[in-house]
Amino acid sequence: MTFRYLFLWALVLPVSAAFAQSVRPRTNAPVATVSGYVREAGSQEALIGVNVYLPGTSTGTTTNTYGFYSLTLPAQDSVRLAYSFVGYEAVEYTLPLRRDIQRNVILDPGKTLSEVTVTSSRTQEKVSDTPQMSQIDIPVQQIKKIPAFLGEKDVLKVLQLMPGVQKGSEGSTGIYVRGGGPDQNLIILDDAVVYNANHLFGFFSVFNGDALKSVELTKGGFPARFGGRLSSVIDLNMKDGNREKLHGEGGIGLISSRLTLEGPLAKNKKPGERSGSFLVSGRRTYLDVVAAPLIRAQTDGQTQAGYYFYDLNAKVNYDLTDKDKVYLSGYFGRDRFYAKDNDSGTDVGLGWGNATGTLRWNHLFSQRLFSNLSLIYSDYKFQIASDERGRNNNATDLFSLRYNSGIRDFSLKYDLDFYPNPQHSLRFGVQTIQHRFTPSAIVLKNAGSVGFDRRINNIDVLESGIYAEDTWRPNERWRLNGGLRLSHFIQKEVNYIRPEPRLSAAYMLKPDLSLKGSYALMNQYIHLLSNTGIGLPTDLWVPTTDRVAPQQSEQVAAGLAKDFNQSGLSLTVEGYYKTMKNIINYREGASFLLLGDPTSAQQVRWEDNVTSGRGWSYGAEFLLQKKTGRFSGWAGYTLSWTQWQFPLLNGGQKFYPRYDRRHDISLVGIYELSKRITLSAAWVYGTGNALTVPQAEYRAYRHEPGIRGSSTTGAAAIVSGLFDYGARVSDYGTQKNTFRAEAYHRMDFGIQFHKKKRHHERTWEFSFYNLYNRRNPFFYQIESVTEGQAPNQTTRTGLFRYSVFPIVPAFSYNFKF
Template structure:
């Protein structure tokens, strides 16, 4: 890692030398692009010279740099989806700093959208397998119970398979949920779900941007195999106090943002803040119903809350500080007065990021981040025995805590090159489990599992290069490092993606990426509780690794504001892990064997592969917007100790997946939207039959054969025969249709919106799980065993109220 740091310092020195020796025939225009009215930094704004192939885009902090030949003047254009394009004539005699404010614009009439030769054109980007969804669209799409959810929208994209009905689980191109790197302001979020997976932890009112990368990964990202989901919080309004919020059926939210200090007349504050909170009131609404049903004998409560906060301050023209954080928690409590038992369940995330931006010169931009991330899951159960009056206490804890230091450089030597380099180190502390069983009779079984400390690091360099008017290339190399006790790994990760312009607005693209993953998620295969266990690579469990190749075409229909991408991919995964048959995390610390059993004894390593094709037609602007996506894919896993060593389809392998999303601005006061989704059913392991089996261990002696048979049946239990093939049963196809209508009204000092939405409009009974059950005999049919399908959500209407001021 020392070598990587020296390399970065050397790059800075080279950059300074290049600057000192810059030919007089070229000058640099640099600056920031912000939103008019709030001074929010805008990410991914296109800055270009109209009529040429010369251009660049703003980085995560709204900074851009463009080097051009010396001349009297030229015209620069600044364009971004959802904002009015700005053109400005600038002198090119000396280096200049130009900061631009873009005005948000809502297009309600069908007009030709012409962003210019390099404006918002997917065909000219070297990257592929990248999808971004404007937050404005996220807020208009029909949502379950009115909760606007970024991850639910990502599930509607091709290549992304959703989990069970209503859940936020994400499975990208055959990978598991642990193979997605979810980043919020540089901090890793390990569990992104509320309400047992039905909602995500991300409050859409506080999010500025979201981007999904599912292949062709740039070298700056590492540590996961399947995808990167990068989210950035809003910085906060620098000009005036602003707020927005909403009241729904199960939760309410409020966001406030404004300047940190009073700004001068006609100017802006050097800093701003944002604070956003959300809480559900399910515990309040459900309590009377539960008490009435159980007559007060059982009390059950559940709620979740989350809080986002951010502050930033300009220390000068070249230095900026950002401090942001997230804290969220889910809590479930059950009190059984009959059984005299208490159960508490809680899980949540906490993150904090301190960032320092420094501008060395007009071509060299740096960011230093100090990052904290913490995920905890806890179960507490206390029960008093009815016979012995002994107190039984069970505690289970699982978690992962990270401390990270990250340093990144953005260097813009010329319009043909955009170089990024950086280094990151992370200290992980894992708490795989800790069980305490307190009872005076069996106190000898008390046990606690020690924490596991590991180190992970990476150094990278990448370059986005335009060697000619037809070629766009992004090449890079990441060197990853992992250390756990005596085990260490140093692995290179080459990345390459490129586009060849077949003709204007049409390109052929290809990419290759090798990824390594040093943390693993042991996930239970059942429904419900987030009892997932994060564990590190050890001397017995190797790092996961994937290689992915993708090819495709990208087409821009500029006049219609449409983009079309068609991609085919093949991904191979090695050393993926899974539980052995019959194993689960609860066996890791069984009180009778905790001192001799390690979690590694319960897992097996294998391999997997996935391939398929994806189609996406997307429209981000205009009176009518939305997208149509289709995925055709195959995914198989193979483990020596599962399914007799034969390959099998994992649960979320889906042959076909379709999503149609439409948003229509009827007028300034009414917005209509609808979604329709279809997916091939999940691959499940179902019992082939069930029978009664004698439970041994009870001694008896009878002379009467009838009494013997009766005793056998009294000591028998139902056994289900699953056969030898894993996941050989296919559930019924999943599909549903959601609609919503929003009614907007602009008041003098605020704007309010009423939304009426219907989830699953035609009341499709989608399968949630299946179970074999006995059917009682009738006069015409004998008793039999049948397979029953259970559904969770029928048609679900909801009403919500949103406001801005």
């Protein structure tokens, strides 16, 4: 603790001194500021991360999330400024700079779409020239070219191809960053938190690429403006919408179709008039429509069942004045499974979904001071409804189950961006979030026997944070980003105030080679309870309480960044070490349903079912990427170790968690064979999961009021199967996760055929998931097999491997107009 606070003061004092120095002139020499917005030609879409700099020097800046930039320079008759961005044609302008001026710039998309596939830096397009490390930006257009499972382009599955990011189960979108769990990833869409980013039980994510403008992953060296999670920040921004003309794009695939429309709010805008735009994007599966006739035919019309999900993104923005802009955006999505059996009298429904909304107001106080005020809403809900009647439809023989859980947020956020001079770029801000948790609310009723109704009260908490950070270039060699975040959490008698220092630095060994290092302390005040490990919607979000402390991590990282300017290659090598405290896990045999004796006077709390522990993660990451040319792609490799330790698990000894992987490799290539044909391929390899294989097993059953017999259909099956209710299994004779599954590897391949017509452009895509039909393990199960015939029958017990996805072909038709 002493070292930590000494480090805190050592960090805060230089940052404070730097700020004091930056706001007062060094000399009496006059200065002038050039500022403005950078937008895309043809759509007027604001561009994030555009490089604005003096050619031949290290003096420059980048546009922020809203496309705004500000650069203060010594006043002079003229200055030469360059504007460049990956995938766009760079431009240079000679501008008079005797006084402050405003210059808005339009960039044309490059004639050849050979964007950088992945980049960790945007300043002058050089990975070595920024203090930030452990950060990856992924152009959305590149995501659309990479082959995908069933043809569904998925942001989170592309992130799984990055070093330091582990995938979950076969085909799932689960993300495990540098030893952390899914709950330790802060996923934000236009400033709103998305708590469950999964469709179809984790096989697809909720993010429709047609509605996205940018995707950025930060896995270490976190800037002070981010907080609330331990392992990563996935920052996604929706498109603003085309300000020039109506534009649309969409696609028809094997399991879903999508459509996006965007355009100006008013036609024939005159010069000087205020402008605005809109975006509406929707996606829906038709699995239920396709499967319904087959289900009815096989059950003589007695059964109705189906599953579907949908997404809806919407955004509107408008320029109130030259200095004021407003944005209103939202996301709505839902998954629903339903089944009704008229013969057995069973009616089951299961659904979950997210809803977010963000209202933002940008204001320019001056050419150097930019502000943004955000009002944010986020809501995640999971629900189950199940009713089962007797076969004679006797109303007195009824079993009913209702289960609800979720989390809802109201948030207020205010940020300031200050650009005093080219050496400093400062950010300040404050955010407060009012969380409402519904960790479990269950109603079980049985008209034929004793029933009970248990409801867990909503839990209201308040989480806040205030931060300051400075990106500083003291000389030609050093690049620094230092900051401090002060987080606060309060819930009844629980009150935490914790400082979170951050520091990232780069030292330029050569103009294209830098040595980097970072340190970050993070606190997380909310937890995810999961007894499956694969991100099912039944996982529960719960807050820090008087019995469960907040999670905390400290991470240090160091590495090299090298740019090969002639070939367009860049190389990053990083090593990291991370410690985690107060991570939680279920106790052996615990259930999140909180079921117990309903007649007991003792209240059941979710804290009774969990145990807190520690974690360690360390390793090295390698990323080689080609940024330009007809062939682009990357090669990534991760060598890592992750260990957990809980007093009440594995006899208190350390063990490897399920998704600890020693080796992880990804190779991705995209080749523009011609203007009409694009080839792409990806190959991945990963060490097998760590699993527990028991040598002996003891199985006991218990019967709760409201559930009779051992029914395996209808509502009782929902309870005993989905929730692991009723049967209690204890394993003996082995330590936790000492068995390693077989290694995972596969190859995906895709080919796209493009054709531009008079009024639109169309693309046919054909892809193959798991091209060489590798039978990768999905799960293992101990089974007994009887061999031979009586009286010479023998029973053999063994460990059986099950796979789910052989080679999976897919095709889709995509269009733009």
